[in-house]
Amino acid sequence: MQLRKYRISDCEHLAELFYHTVHSVNEKDYTKEQLDVWATGTIDLKKWDESFLKHHTVVAVENNVIVGFGDIDDSGYLDRLFVHKDHQGEGIASAICNELEYSVGGKKITTHSSITARPFFEHRGYRVIREQTVIRNGIPLTNFIMEKETDSSF
Numbered sequence: 001m002q003l004r005k006y007r008i009s010d011c012e013h014l015a016e017l018f019y020h021t022v023h024s025v026n027e028k029d030y031t032k033e034q035l036d037v038w039a040t041g042t043i044d045l046k047k048w049d050e051s052f053l054k055h056h057t058v059v060a061v062e063n064n065v066i067v068g069f070g071d072i073d074d075s076g077y078l079d080r081l082f083v084h085k086d087h088q089g090e091g092i093a094s095a096i097c098n099e100l101e102y103s104v105g106g107k108k109i110t111t112h113s114s115i116t117a118r119p120f121f122e123h124r125g126y127r128v129i130r131e132q133t134v135i136r137n138g139i140p141l142t143n144f145i146m147e148k149e150t151d152s153s154f
Helices: 008-028 032-038 045-054 092-103 118-123
Strands: 002-005 056-062 065-072 077-083 109-114 127-136 139-148
Touching: 002 092, 008 032, 008 045, 008 065, 008 077, 032 139, 056 092, 065 092, 077 092, 109 118, 118 127, 118 139
Parallel strands: 077 109
Antiparallel strands: 002 056, 056 065, 065 077, 109 139, 127 139
């Protein structure tokens, strides 16, 4: 597996990976109705591309196939972190997260974690600031605002 910088040509692949990951990996913690409003299958690719280009975005590739991605902005907000459903538990999320955390050079990192991802982030030293409920199309979704103090010696 190799990590590389995001390319515009990746956007559609990342949107597809996002949809399939949410609908398979997160199904143990969320209802079908919740998954459907979280990952609708309809993404504004132009907005996602603009966001990926503005953020530090890392793409994980194995055998020329994208198996994961993540992005973080300059303030230290870790926006997205997703790994292909068939590549869970292989260290891909950790590798991406290491790169993203390093890229912000010692800033406090904040993320909005799903129920499913919470143990991953806690294992990395993130702590829950608060649980929140986000309403999407009238459907409540629980997630957690989490923070991590990073080493300022980066």
